[in-house]
Amino acid sequence: AQSVTQLGSHVSVSEGALVLLRCNYSSSVPPYLFWYVQYPNQGLQLLLKYTTGATLVKGINGFEAEFKKSETSFHLTKPSAHMSDAAEYFCAVSDSAGGTSYGKLTFGQGTILTVHP
Amino acid sequence: EAGVTQSPTHLIKTRGQQATLRCSPISGHTSVYWYQQALGLGLQFLLWYDEGEERNRGNFPPRFSGRQFPNYSSELNVNALELEDSALYLCASSPATGTGALYGYTFGSGTRLTVV
Numbered sequence: 001a002q003s004v005t006q007l008g009s010h011v012s013v014s015e016g017a018l019v020l021l022r023c024n025y026s027s028s029v030p031p032y033l034f035w036y037v038q039y040p041n042q043g044l045q046l047l048l049k050y051t052t053g054a055t056l057v058k059g060i061n062g063f064e065a066e067f068k069k070s071e072t073s074f075h076l077t078k079p080s081a082h083m084s085d086a087a088e089y090f091c092a093v094s095d096s097a098g099g100t101s102y103g104k105l106t107f108g109q110g111t112i113l114t115v116h117p
Numbered sequence: 118e119a120g121v122t123q124s125p126t127h128l129i130k131t132r133g134q135q136a137t138l139r140c141s142p143i144s145g146h147t148s149v150y151w152y153q154q155a156l157g158l159g160l161q162f163l164l165w166y167d168e169g170e171e172r173n174r175g176n177f178p179p180r181f182s183g184r185q186f187p188n189y190s191s192e193l194n195v196n197a198l199e200l201e202d203s204a205l206y207l208c209a210s211s212p213a214t215g216t217g218a219l220y221g222y223t224f225g226s227g228t229r230l231t232v233v
Contacts, residue, residue, distance in 0.1 A: 034221055043121070043207055043224035044160075051219065090160065094219065101219050103150060103165030103173045110159065 002027045002093045006108035014116050019063075019078040021111045023091030026072065032094035033074045034105065035065055039087045047089075050074060061085070086115045119144065121225035123208050129231045130198050138193040138228045142210030148172075149191040150211075150222055151183060155204035163206075166191055198232045205229050 007022040025031055032051050036044040048059025055067040065076045074091060089112075092105040122141045130136050142149050151163040162175040166185035180196040189210075195202055206229075209222035 032219055036224075041226075043209075043226045044222075045224070046221040049221050096219050103148065103167075104162045104175070105222070106162070107160040 002031070002095055002106045004091050004093050004106055004108040006089075006091050006111050008111055009109065010112045010114065012114040012116065013081045015083055016080050019076070019081045019085065019113065021076040021089050021091075021113065023065075023074045023076065023108060024072050025074060025091070025093045027093055029096075032096050033065075033067060034092040034094070035059065035063070035074075035076050036090045036092060036107075037087045038090065038110075044090065047076070081113075081115045083115050083117065086113055088112045121208055121210050121223055123206075123225040123228050125228060126226070127229045127231070129233060132198055132200060132232055134198050136195045136198060136202075136230055138195075138206050138208075138230070140191045140193070140208030140210075140225060142189050142191070142208075143223055146210035146212050146223075147189050148211045148213065149185055149189065150209040151191070151193050152207045152209070153177075153204045154207055154227070155201070158204075160207070164193070195230070200232050203230060203232045 003026045005024045034049045035047040037047050038044045047063050048057050050057050050067045058064045063078045088110045090110050091108040095102045095104040124139045148167045150165050153161045164183050165173040169185050183193040185191045205227045207227045209224045
């Protein structure tokens with residue numbers, strides 16, 4: 001079964017500083033990986049995804065993530081934090097294998113990002 | 118283009134009652150997914166519907182059920198409500214069978230269910 005661990009339930013950075021949110025996954029098959037963001041009282045918005053191919057994935061709002069198979073990691077980064085980045089971030093892994101999907105994403109517990117002025 | 122819409126936004130029910138939550142997917146999307154986001158438990162997969170049929174189910178008791186209508190909208194029913202059913206229920210959709218788990222879902226804003 002697939003699983004995801006997000007290291008750090010809360011991360012605090014200063015505006016303009018590097019954002020690094022950590023995600024490690026466990027999957028018995030080549031993984032499909034995702035990062036979502038959730039603003040207060042809203043649903044989740046897809047930031048970026050890794051399916052196959054290039055291991056460095058660029059997403060919206062200046063975020064990117066690097067898939068490292070040897071480390072089973074998919075950490076999310078942004079070079080310079082903005083106040084508007086304050087939200088909760090979720091890493092997720094798909095139950096899909098070989099292009100066949102069972103519809104399910106397994107989410108990590110989330111990391112709340114706080115950005116200080 | 119309208120996104121995934123869920124209704125009602127908030128719902129308050131008494132323990133033992135039934136709750137019905139509704140979801141309209143993005144136009145053209147045929148797959149609908151339901152998740153529960155409970156405090157301290159994170160996001161838990163509930164159900165996946167595609168082309169009117171239940172395709173997969175998470176580890177939830179049978180009193181959680183749903184259906185998908187011919188226009189691809191969906192309904193989640195929770196019977197015999199318990200206090201621990203209080204949560205944000207999120208609906209998501211994707212363009213074709215199961216592609217949400219391959220390429221990502223589009224989520225709605227959720228229904229906040231409170232059981233008292």
